[in-house]
Amino acid sequence: xxxxxxxxxxxxxxxxxxxxxxxxxxxxxxxxxxxxxxxxxxxxxxxxxxxxxxxxxxxxxxxxxxxxxxxxxxxxxxxxxxxxxxxxxxxxxxxxxxxxxxxxxxxxxxxxxxxxxxxxxxxxxxxxxxxxx
Numbered sequence: 056x057x058x059x060x061x062x063x064x065x066x067x068x069x070x071x072x073x074x075x076x077x078x079x080x081x082x083x084x085x086x087x088x089x090x091x092x093x094x095x096x097x098x099x100x101x102x103x104x105x106x107x108x109x110x111x112x113x114x115x116x117x118x119x120x121x122x123x124x125x126x127x128x129x130x131x132x133x134x135x136x137x138x139x140x141x142x143x144x145x146x147x148x149x150x151x152x153x154x155x156x157x158x159x160x161x162x163x164x165x166x167x168x169x170x171x172x173x174x175x176x177x178x179x180x181x182x183x184x185x186x187x188x
């Protein structure tokens with residue numbers, strides 16, 4: 056059993072509410088990488104501060120999610136996952152929006168391998184690209 060660094064591409068769905076003074080998001084994401092046996096599902100909320108009121112705006116913020124994950128060969132865990140992020144929202148005033156975001160997540164729980172009892176706290180960078188309607 057080993058914990059290691061690896062990438063897990065994913066797919067998600069979200070609803071972004073733009074109140075002009077802030078952006079609020081409800082999301083659900085699934086990530087998997089069969090070659091390295093990484094799996095993660097999370098559902099959560101995000102709150103972001105837009106840095107302008109233009110049609111494109113950079114933003115900063117973060118959120119929390121309930122995550123169910125397996126980042127090792129024989130362990131799995133679930134609990135609270137926190138993230139911080141900075142991104143850009145393009146087309147804020149139109150019906151089609153593009154969004155790019157770079158963030159960092161950290162779990163508030165550890166994952167224990169059933170065979171060895173070794174524990175690890177998962178954390179790492181996140182990259183989000185989305186298309187909104």
